[in-house]
Amino acid sequence: SQKIEQNSEALNIQEGKTATLTCNYTNYSPAYLQWYRQDPGRGPVFLLLIRENEKEKRKERLKVTFDTTLKQSLFHITASQPADSATYLCASWNGGYQKVTFGTGTKLQVIP
Amino acid sequence: EAQVTQNPRYLITVTGKKLTVTCSQNMNHEYMSWYRQDPGLGLRQIYYSMNVEVTDKGDVPEGYKVSRKEKRNFPLILESPSPNQTSLYFCASRTGGGSGELFFGEGSRLTVL
Numbered sequence: 001s002q003k004i005e006q007n008s009e010a011l012n013i014q015e016g017k018t019a020t021l022t023c024n025y026t027n028y029s030p031a032y033l034q035w036y037r038q039d040p041g042r043g044p045v046f047l048l049l050i051r052e053n054e055k056e057k058r059k060e061r062l063k064v065t066f067d068t069t070l071k072q073s074l075f076h077i078t079a080s081q082p083a084d085s086a087t088y089l090c091a092s093w094n095g096g097y098q099k100v101t102f103g104t105g106t107k108l109q110v111i112p
Numbered sequence: 113e114a115q116v117t118q119n120p121r122y123l124i125t126v127t128g129k130k131l132t133v134t135c136s137q138n139m140n141h142e143y144m145s146w147y148r149q150d151p152g153l154g155l156r157q158i159y160y161s162m163n164v165e166v167t168d169k170g171d172v173p174e175g176y177k178v179s180r181k182e183k184r185n186f187p188l189i190l191e192s193p194s195p196n197q198t199s200l201y202f203c204a205s206r207t208g209g210g211s212g213e214l215f216f217g218e219g220s221r222l223t224v225l
Contacts, residue, residue: 034212043116043202043216044155089155093212098162099170100145100214104154 002028004090006103013080014111021075021106023090030092033073035064038087038105047088048075080110114139118203118217125193126225133188133220135203141215143206144186148172148199149219155202161186193224 003026013019023033032051036044050057050066050073057064063076077084087105094101116137125131137144145160147170157170161180175197177189186205190197200221204214 032212034214036214041219043204043218044214045216046213049213091155091214097212098160098168099157100212101157101171102147102155104152 002026002030002092002094002101004092004101004103006088006090006106008106009104010107010109012109012111015080015082017080019077019080019084019108019110021088021090021108023073023075023103025071025073025092028094029068029071032092033064033066034091035062035073035075036089036091036102038089040087044089077108080108082110082112084108085110114215116203116205116215116217118201118220120220121218122221124223124225127194128192131190131193131222133190133201133203133222135186135188135217136184137186137203137205137215138184139205139207139215140183141205141207142183144180145170145204145214146176146178146186146188147202147204148197149202150199158188158201190222193222195224198222198224 005024034049035047038044048064050064061078065074087107089105091102119134142163146158147155156172159178161167203217
């Protein structure tokens with residue numbers, strides 16, 4: 001069955017630095033990957049989507065890459081701010097776009 | 113305002129007492145789904161519905177039921193709750209096609225004693 005792994009449970013980073021989060025997938029080849037942000041006690045909020053034929057996608061300070069050879073997506077936050085502190089989830093849909101699999105998330109803490 | 117509304121937000125109940133968590137969306141989305149979130153296990157899909165009267169199991173459907181009689185509503189039913197169903201539950205919706213961006217509710221924290 002398809003599997004998504006976010007290897008880092010937690011990541012602490014100094015304000016102003018670039019945070020890099022990793023999402024690895026196994027046993028399948030997703031057509032695209034999504035990234036969500038989740039604040040404590042709140043529902044996840046969609047951030048970005050990247051398709052398998054796109055190497056990189058940007059939105060303001062956010063950048064996502066997709067490496068089908070490494071079976072990996074990287075999520076970058078440049079010039080990180082304390083307000084970026086949250087848990088970040090990656091997700092992908094099965095081929096029929098009926099079921100979605102989420103990673104367990106990486107909790108990012110940006111230290112002032 | 114586009115939103116997914118869940119109720120109740122918090123509930124403490126006892127084993128075996130049937131309960132329903134309601135979910136309603138105002139975006140005219142075809143697709144709706146339920147998830148549970150547990151520490152270390154992440155978000156796991158319980159049930160989903162592609163449209164009215166069309167529902168199917170996700171990865172962890174045991175102990176749950178759903179129905180989709182109207183497009184906007186997708187209630188989650190626990191016929192006989194057990195302590196292992198203590199969790200944080202999220203409802204979400206999306207349009208039928210496209211990028212699959214999910215819109216989530218605020219969550220319902222359920223404790224079964």
